[in-house]
Amino acid sequence: MASSPTTRHRLAGLLSSPFFLFFLLFHYHIAAAEGIRLAGIIWKPTPDVANNFREAPAFRNGDSCSDEERIHIAMTLDSNYLRGTMAAVLSILQHSTCPEKVEFHFLSARFEPDVLSNIKATFPYLKFNVYRFDSNKVRGKISKSIRQALDQPLNYARIYLPDIIPSDVKRVLYLDSDLVVVDDVAKLWKVDLRGKVLAAPEYCHANFTPYFTNVFWSDPELSRTFEGRKPCYFNTGVMVVDVERWRQGGYTKKMEEWMKVQKHKMIYHLGSLPPFLLVLAGDITAVDHRWNQHGLGGDNLEGKCRSLHPGPISLLHWSGKGKPWLRLDSRKPCTVDHLWAPYDLYRSSAHYFEE
Numbered sequence: 001m002a003s004s005p006t007t008r009h010r011l012a013g014l015l016s017s018p019f020f021l022f023f024l025l026f027h028y029h030i031a032a033a034e035g036i037r038l039a040g041i042i043w044k045p046t047p048d049v050a051n052n053f054r055e056a057p058a059f060r061n062g063d064s065c066s067d068e069e070r071i072h073i074a075m076t077l078d079s080n081y082l083r084g085t086m087a088a089v090l091s092i093l094q095h096s097t098c099p100e101k102v103e104f105h106f107l108s109a110r111f112e113p114d115v116l117s118n119i120k121a122t123f124p125y126l127k128f129n130v131y132r133f134d135s136n137k138v139r140g141k142i143s144k145s146i147r148q149a150l151d152q153p154l155n156y157a158r159i160y161l162p163d164i165i166p167s168d169v170k171r172v173l174y175l176d177s178d179l180v181v182v183d184d185v186a187k188l189w190k191v192d193l194r195g196k197v198l199a200a201p202e203y204c205h206a207n208f209t210p211y212f213t214n215v216f217w218s219d220p221e222l223s224r225t226f227e228g229r230k231p232c233y234f235n236t237g238v239m240v241v242d243v244e245r246w247r248q249g250g251y252t253k254k255m256e257e258w259m260k261v262q263k264h265k266m267i268y269h270l271g272s273l274p275p276f277l278l279v280l281a282g283d284i285t286a287v288d289h290r291w292n293q294h295g296l297g298g299d300n301l302e303g304k305c306r307s308l309h310p311g312p313i314s315l316l317h318w319s320g321k322g323k324p325w326l327r328l329d330s331r332k333p334c335t336v337d338h339l340w341a342p343y344d345l346y347r348s349s350a351h352y353f354e355e
Contacts, residue, residue: 051347053122055121062098070101070102071185072171074105076108082115088343095185100125103127107154107157108154109154138159138259143259158239159272159275182315199284200240200287202284204230208231208232212267231282238294258279290315
């Protein structure tokens with residue numbers, strides 16, 4: 001049940017007081033270098049900013065959840081992708097046996113009170129933290145890629161995730177914002193990492209060569225990078241990460257080294273993906289393909305419609321240029337976009353959840 005209007009009014013009065021706002025902003029600037037924890041704060045929207053999303057139902061734990069561990073899910077938070085993030089969160093909670101055990105960790109490149117207001121109003125009971133990702137960490141390391149969205153600093157935040165989230169978090173599930181989960185996320189969370197730092201669906205049938213340029217493959221030293229491994233493509237939009245092992249192995253530093261090489265030799269064109277492949281391809285734990293039915297956004301240039309791959313599905317992922325909310329709004333949706341529509345909480349949307 002949602003909180004009563006009286007309770008909300010009292011909280012709004014407290015949180016809108018000048019002293020509280022001064023304290024909050026001061027705390028934000030002090031904590032920015034290490035990440036901001038804003039869990040549990042109810043934000044009062046400014047008078048000229050309305051919540052753009054409908055309030056989601058309150059999801060409660062099943063009877064078998066008392067002994068279940070907390071599930072930590074990390075996502076980036078960007079106003080341009082907020083509609084996708086809201087749909088993803090709703091899908092996760094809706095299909096979870098123990099939704100109250102799920103805690104979200106959002107990485108944001110800037111302080112956006114309106115975004116936080118929308119999240120809190122849409123999911124009043126959501127357990128979440130927000131951390132500031134310092135874009136300066138990557139500004140001198142990013143090279144132009146095949147699509148502008150891949151060049152955004154926040155796209156690289158996943159490389160720094162283990163250094164940003166609290167030290168008591170031992171495992172995290174990283175998810176992109178352009179997906180929906182249609183199965184209990186606990187099944188993916190509990191995957192046996194078998195001593196590896198990362199688990200994700202692998203696609204060994206895919207041609208690995210195009211992920212790097214001719215400059216890379218023609219260089220005798222660089223082309224030996226994968227010796228002793230059987231590298232396979234994996235999509236970095238769905239990853240289970242052993243945070244402790246990542247920190248101990250210095251994986252962030254290893255990927256930064258490849259980003260430096262890229263600045264001088266242009267060895268790839270796909271944003272933050274290639275550094276993951278260079279460091280980890282062939283050395284991860286494979287997860288069932290049902291957990292990343294990716295590519296539904298089409299290719300990176302035109303975003304043409306694609307059909308579902310055969311087999312069972314637990315997660316639908318609109319990686320690629322085309323995003324379902326944009327195609328639905330343009331009245332030119334792909335067939336698969338109608339699978340995303342039931343999770344769309346945007347107020348102007350008339351697909352589902354009519355008020």
